[in-house]
Amino acid sequence: xxxxxxxxxxxxxxxxxxxAAAAAAPALAAPLTPELERRLxxxxxxxxxxxxxxxxxxxxxxxxxxxxxxxxxRRRADRLAQVWNGGCQLNPRALDAGQRxxxxxxxxxxxxxxxxxxxxxxxGELFEVRSAGNTAADSCVASLEYAVAELHVPLxxxxxxxxxxxxxxxxxxxxxxxxxxxxxxxxxxxxxxxAPLDEAVRLNAAAAAAALPQRSxxxxxxxxxxxxRVVAAVFExxxxxxxxx
Ligand SMILES: [Zn+2]
Numbered sequence: 349x350x351x352x353x354x355x356x357x358x359x360x361x362x363x364x365x366x367x368a369a370a371a372a373a374p375a376l377a378a379p380l381t382p383e384l385e386r387r388l389x390x391x392x393x394x395x396x397x398x399x400x401x402x403x404x405x406x407x408x409x410x411x412x413x414x415x416x417x418x419x420x421x422r423r424r425a426d427r428l429a430q431v432w433n434g435g436c437q438l439n440p441r442a443l444d445a446g447q448r449x450x451x452x453x454x455x456x457x458x459x460x461x462x463x464x465x466x467x468x469x470x471x472g473e474l475f476e477v478r479s480a481g482n483t484a485a486d487s488c489v490a491s492l493e494y495a496v497a498e499l500h501v502p503l504x505x506x507x508x509x510x511x512x513x514x515x516x517x518x519x520x521x522x523x524x525x526x527x528x529x530x531x532x533x534x535x536x537x538x539x540x541x542x543a544p545l546d547e548a549v550r551l552n553a554a555a556a557a558a559a560l561p562q563r564s565x566x567x568x569x570x571x572x573x574x575x576x577r578v579v580a581a582v583f584e585x586x587x588x589x590x591x592x593x
Contacts, residue, residue, distance in 0.1 A: 377498040380446050388448040391436035391473050397451045397503045398579060404468040405590045407431070412588030437470040449475040452495040454556060455507040456482045456514065461583055463507070466590065475501055480528075481514025481535045481552065482506055484559040493566040496576055504560060504567075504576065507590065508553035509583040515539075515548050534559070553580040554593045 380388065393400035408431050418424040452475040453463045463469070463476050475495040477488045495501040508515070517524055518535035538555030539548045557580035561568040570576035580593040 377494075378446060380448065384442060384445055385448065387439060387442040388446055388472060389450075391438055391470065392448070392450040398505070398577065401451060401467050401503075401505060402590065402592075404435075405466055405588075408466055408468055409588035431465060431468050432470070435468050435470065436473075438472045440471075443472045447472050447475075447499065449473055449495065449499055449501055451475070451503045451505060452492055452501045453477065453505050453507055454479075454482050454484070454488055454492065454560070456480060456509055456512055458509060458512065460585055461507065461509045466583060466588070475499060480531055481512060481518065482508055482556055483514075483531065483534050483552075484556045484563060485531070485534075489560060489564050489567075492560065493564055496570050497566050500575075502576060504557075504578045506553050506557040506560070506578065506580045507583055508549040508556075508580070508593075510546065510549065510585050512545070512549050512552075515552050516545055518552075519543065519545065519548055550580075550582055550593045553582055556580070557593075 411427060411431050415424045415427045418427055450473060455461055455463055455476065455478045457478045457480045463474055463478075464471075467474065475492075477491045477495075479485055479488050492504055496504075514532055515535055517528065518532035518539060524532065534555075535548075535552050538552055540551075543551065557578050560578050561571045567576065567578070571578060581590050582593060583590050
């Protein structure tokens, strides 16, 4: 089945706050003029977006590790701020008129794993979807459908991380509320009993990456047409490095 734009809008109409807008307007993302497209694409990598994410992360990791041994808070802040030095920042006026992100992430809500920082990216570069345990929950899948169908993002990186509390909870390491039990259910389903936390984080990221095209016809068609890659990776907090799973 071909998933056209109307189908996507119908699906996204289920998202809170988007229903009325989707019904009233044919487009969720306004078309870009050639000049605006050019201005919004100035920070896009010339080559493989995945390689660019990993290249930027290696630089982040170096600074992150150097900052770890800096005990003076001001000097540590100065060093960490250098993550963005020499990078590309889009014009706020262009961003006011539209967006053309070149990668999307499904990451954990954990306070230690902000994608803009790990990948030294400015506003308008990364389309970020976050939930505890980087699960492919309905709202996350719908958001990524929007990124792919409307914003033409060519890459989704599912990013787990070391010490993930949600994955730990799925392994039965903590007490859960009913809603949290629902949240970790898909994580739990992807893990063998007794898996060590590090292994469980990798398995969960891989399972979420596999689930995206399985659960979404929009994403599945984009992958099938060669317009989209879905890749799993893990961020190691101690080293600052992102490794593909
Ligand atoms: Zn986490």
